[in-house]
Amino acid sequence: xxGKIIKGIAGFYYIHVPSKGVYECKAKGIFRNQKIKPLxxxxxxxxxxxxxxxxxxxxxxxxxxNELIRPAVANVDQALVIFAAANPNPNLNLLDRFxxxxxxxxxxxxxxxxxxxxVTEKEQRLLEETYRLGGYHVxxxxxxxxxxxxxxxxxxxGKTTVLAGPSGVxxxxxxxxxxxxxxxxxxxxxxxxxxxxxxxxxxxxxxLDDDSFIFDTPGFSSLYIDNFEKEELKSYFPEFLPYEEFxxxxxxxxxxxxxxxxxxxxxxxxxxxxxxxxxxLLYNELKDKKKY
Numbered sequence: 480x481x482g483k484i485i486k487g488i489a490g491f492y493y494i495h496v497p498s499k500g501v502y503e504c505k506a507k508g509i510f511r512n513q514k515i516k517p518l519x520x521x522x523x524x525x526x527x528x529x530x531x532x533x534x535x536x537x538x539x540x541x542x543x544x545n546e547l548i549r550p551a552v553a554n555v556d557q558a559l560v561i562f563a564a565a566n567p568n569p570n571l572n573l574l575d576r577f578x579x580x581x582x583x584x585x586x587x588x589x590x591x592x593x594x595x596x597x598v599t600e601k602e603q604r605l606l607e608e609t610y611r612l613g614g615y616h617v618x619x620x621x622x623x624x625x626x627x628x629x630x631x632x633x634x635x636x637g638k639t640t641v642l643a644g645p646s647g648v649x650x651x652x653x654x655x656x657x658x659x660x661x662x663x664x665x666x667x668x669x670x671x672x673x674x675x676x677x678x679x680x681x682x683x684x685x686x687l688d689d690d691s692f693i694f695d696t697p698g699f700s701s702l703y704i705d706n707f708e709k710e711e712l713k714s715y716f717p718e719f720l721p722y723e724e725f726x727x728x729x730x731x732x733x734x735x736x737x738x739x740x741x742x743x744x745x746x747x748x749x750x751x752x753x754x755x756x757x758x759x760l761l762y763n764e765l766k767d768k769k770k771y
Contacts (some may be wrong), residue, residue, distance in 0.1 A: 481541070482519045483554075483692065484683035488588055492517055492537060494525055497689045502527070504535045507584065518546065519682045520553040520639065520694065547584050547641070548706075550682045550696040554639055557587045559631070561644035561653065564592040564606060564619065570645070571609070575757045577643060578615065579715040586641070588615060589634055593649040595619035595626065609751040615716040622652035632657060639684075639692040654695055658685045709765035713741075718750050734762065 482496035494502045504525055506517050517523065522541040542555045550567040558581045569592065590610050595603060596606045596614045603619055610617045620627030631653060634640070644650050682696045713719050713733060723731065725740025733741035744750045 480527055480535075482523060482525060483684065483686075484517055484519050484523060485686070485692075486495065486682075487517060487519055491502055491525050492523075494523060494524070494537070495684070495686050496537070500533055502533045502535045505640050506537045506538050510537070510540070515540065518543075518551055518553040519684050519690075520555065522554065545584070545586075547577050547586070550641065550694070551652045552641060552682050552684075552694050552696075555586055555641050555694070556638040557589065557634075558641040558643060559589045559591060559634065561591045561593055561642065561648050561650050563594045563648040564598040564603065565594055566597055567645075567647060569606070571753055572757045572760060573645065576761070578613075579712070579761070581676060582715045582717075590615050591627075591631065592617070593620050593653070594621055596621040596624050600685070609753055612749070613716065613754060620649075620653070622649040622656065625656075628653065635687065635691055635693060637690050639694070641694040641696060643696045650695070654685065654693065657693060660686060707765075711763050712758065712762055716754065720755065722749070732762070734759065 480496060480499075480640040482494035482499075482502065484492050488503060492504045492506060496502055496506050500523060504523075510517065516535060519539055521543065523537045524539040524541065525535040525539050528536060542600045544556075546553045547555055558577075560574065560577050560581075562574055573715065574590070578588055578590075592603070592606055607617045607619075618627060618630055620631065622628065635657065642650060644653065682694055685693045687693065687696065710730070710732070713723075719733060719741045721735075722740035722744040725743065726733070726736070727738035728736050731739055731741070733739050739752065741755075744753050745752065
């Protein structure tokens with residue numbers, strides 16, 4: 480019997496089996512011996528121990544399409560990162576860190592700014608231009624008023640999507656719109672493991688239907704970019720690429736070099752000043768780490 484891991488806690492894995500429901504399973508010792516850890520999102524083969532109580536064992540993990548490090552999940556098609564347009568004001572440095580991580584892991588990312596009802600059109604346009612210049616899909620929603628939520632439904636249809644963002648941006652409201660039964664499902668699992676159901680502490684997968692899934696990941700307030708060299712950072716800012724051919728020096732870092740095509744594009748407003756400043760901050764962060 481095959482299913483998909485939707486949650487893993489304290490050695491127990493909760494497996495969504497199409498048309499049969501959620502099974503509570505343990506992983507066989509062979510995985511420990513082979514140093515393989517099942518991940519939320521894994522497609523697995525399970526043996527049924529008790530049909531009535533929905534208990535089983537994971538006997539094999541099917542080949543992974545991909546595996547993300549942060550968050551630690553498997554078989555992801557795309558990411559949807561949600562920030563508030565205001566209240567709290569979006570931390571764009573944090574957003575850029577997330578985009579870099581997804582870019583490095585080859586995951587297509589959509590950027591959603593929620594709470595559009597409390598910002599002006601000018602503020603919306605500025606946020607949109609900042610990320611559209613980088614080639615990102617950007618859209619706005621108001622979970623409070625229901626605006627733009629159908630667009631999210633369309634984006635996640637038929638895909639497995641990582642939903643991420645800081646706490647307090649309306650992520651839970653959006654999940655409850657997409658999956659009205661989510662709280663009920665979480666509640667039934669929480670009853671089994673005696674955990675609270677309102678705070679996301681672990682990555683969790685919700686099934687919209689048999690081929691549409693959403694990962695809800697813990698709210699984050701900081702992300703460390705530390706698993707690559709400062710020289711490769713520029714490749715994760717897609718808006719730099721069209722202008723690099725105009726740089727005088729091959730391997731230009733776009734910081735202090737003369738006749739830099741990227742800096743020229745910045746002056747002409749073709750590259751977002753905010754994005755470029757975040758690039759400088761991250762470059763120096765990686766440079767300082769290299770010293771120690």
